[in-house]
Amino acid sequence: MTKKQFLISLMVFVIILTAVLFFIFKPKKAKQVIEKEIIEEIIPEKFGIPLTGWELLEDTVRKGDYIGGILNKYGINSQQINEIVKMSNDTFRTTLISVGKTYTIFYDTIIDDIPQAKIFVYENSKMKYTLYDFRNPDTVFITKSMKEIDTVTNTASGIIEYSLWQTMIDNGYNWDLALALSQTFAWTVDFYSLQKQDWFKIIFDEYFVEDERVSLGEIKAGVFYHGGKELWAIPFMQDSVTCFYDSLGNSMRKTFLPAPLEFTHISSRYSHARMHPIHHKVTEHLAVDFSAPTGTPVYAASDGTIIVRTFQTGAGNYVKVRHNSVYSTVYMHFSKFGKYNVGDRVNQGDIIGYVGSTGWSTGPHLHYEIHENGKKIDPLKFEPPPAEPVDSIHMDRFNQEKRQWIDNVNKISLPN
Ligand SMILES: [Zn+2]
Numbered sequence: 097m098t099k100k101q102f103l104i105s106l107m108v109f110v111i112i113l114t115a116v117l118f119f120i121f122k123p124k125k126a127k128q129v130i131e132k133e134i135i136e137e138i139i140p141e142k143f144g145i146p147l148t149g150w151e152l153l154e155d156t157v158r159k160g161d162y163i164g165g166i167l168n169k170y171g172i173n174s175q176q177i178n179e180i181v182k183m184s185n186d187t188f189r190t191t192l193i194s195v196g197k198t199y200t201i202f203y204d205t206i207i208d209d210i211p212q213a214k215i216f217v218y219e220n221s222k223m224k225y226t227l228y229d230f231r232n233p234d235t236v237f238i239t240k241s242m243k244e245i246d247t248v249t250n251t252a253s254g255i256i257e258y259s260l261w262q263t264m265i266d267n268g269y270n271w272d273l274a275l276a277l278s279q280t281f282a283w284t285v286d287f288y289s290l291q292k293q294d295w296f297k298i299i300f301d302e303y304f305v306e307d308e309r310v311s312l313g314e315i316k317a318g319v320f321y322h323g324g325k326e327l328w329a330i331p332f333m334q335d336s337v338t339c340f341y342d343s344l345g346n347s348m349r350k351t352f353l354p355a356p357l358e359f360t361h362i363s364s365r366y367s368h369a370r371m372h373p374i375h376h377k378v379t380e381h382l383a384v385d386f387s388a389p390t391g392t393p394v395y396a397a398s399d400g401t402i403i404v405r406t407f408q409t410g411a412g413n414y415v416k417v418r419h420n421s422v423y424s425t426v427y428m429h430f431s432k433f434g435k436y437n438v439g440d441r442v443n444q445g446d447i448i449g450y451v452g453s454t455g456w457s458t459g460p461h462l463h464y465e466i467h468e469n470g471k472k473i474d475p476l477k478f479e480p481p482p483a484e485p486v487d488s489i490h491m492d493r494f495n496q497e498k499r500q501w502i503d504n505v506n507k508i509s510l511p512n
Contacts, residue, residue: 153201170213222310246304256294282420297508317501345486352480359386366474382472383465390460392451396442412455428463
């Protein structure tokens with residue numbers, strides 16, 4: 097290395113060193129930090145009105161009270177009361193109040209011991225209220241609003257001793273939770289054959305207004321131990337619809353056969369008025385008659401339990417299958433029954449009887465009814481709940497979400 101080269105190298109080194117040192121010990125700008133203290137003054141509100149400057153009077157509507165009478169008592173003039181009456185119509189009731197409901201009067205002046213109402217709030221329900229604003233003496237503003245609703249996620253668990261309802265009550269839960277639980281597991285748990293020591297764990301939402309529970313929200317996920325198996329309800333959204341699936345990704349719902357037999361034609365449809373072929377009277381026919389040759393096998397329309405298998409004058413040999421707490425189906429005029437007896441579980445497609453013409457019947461046919469919550473609905477218009485499993489393209493996402501739900505549900509402990 098020549099002397100010149102050495103000097104250049106030294107210079108380059110010094111420049112780089114200076115630069116590095118500059119960056120390391122970069123002089124900090126003396127920033128004058130003015131920390132503005134943000135004081136968030138929380139002014140308490142009620143019905144969206146900041147409470148500063150107001151006195152409140154709360155009372156309940158008593159027998160014989162009417163809105164004009166209450167308002168008049170608190171200094172509202174008859175002109176403003178008339179306005180309220182004028183504004184009231186079928187969809188926007190402004191005068192209707194009922195006994196026992198709460199109302200609140202906002203006032204800031206008292207004349208002759210009487211608080212002068214400026215705002216009147218009537219609580220239509222736990223969640224809704226109507227606010228009458230009299231601050232402008234020339235007019236009245238009326239608004240209907242919802243109170244702020246808090247969603248709280250809770251858990252519940254129980255071990256069956258006598259019944260689901262009793263277990264809910266014994267563990268201090270609301271009755272509506274038993275109903276929601278039995279609906280969620282309607283297709284997988286036979287609630288009529290619950291056994292001692294069956295158990296459940298669920299995660300669910302509840303709605304609160306001002307710390308008071310107003311209603312049950314939705315069941316989020318859960319497990320029911322029944323018949324020696326853990327039956328899971330896992331929520332999952334595909335194609336923008338959220339349904340419950342079992343742990344394998346099968347729908348918790350079961351489909352119905354479009355028709356429970358191979359038929360030749362429909363001889364009578366669902367109708368509220370038809371001429372009865374035997375009695376020649378106009379009667380209802382809340383069923384479908386499928387014509388088919390005697391001996392044609394009739395299948396259980398969906399999984400369920402045989403709850404009736406008998407002969408009746410009108411129905412002939414007939415069978416009733418309960419599918420879950422919502423749906424049952426009825427099959428009439430059998431020439432003979434299948435091998436299943438009352439209490440037996442049947443799967444969709446199992447033969448429960450054979451077409452015949454027993455009872456009041458003019459020829460071999462199947463009289464078929466679907467009962468939804470005890471009401472006979474039109475089997476030909478019945479759209480059974482969808483029952484597709486999780487699509488294979490969504491399986492990875494399902495398994496991930498499932499793992500989390502199962503972990504969370506398993507954290508719930510059973511009562512002792
Ligand atoms: Zn019929």
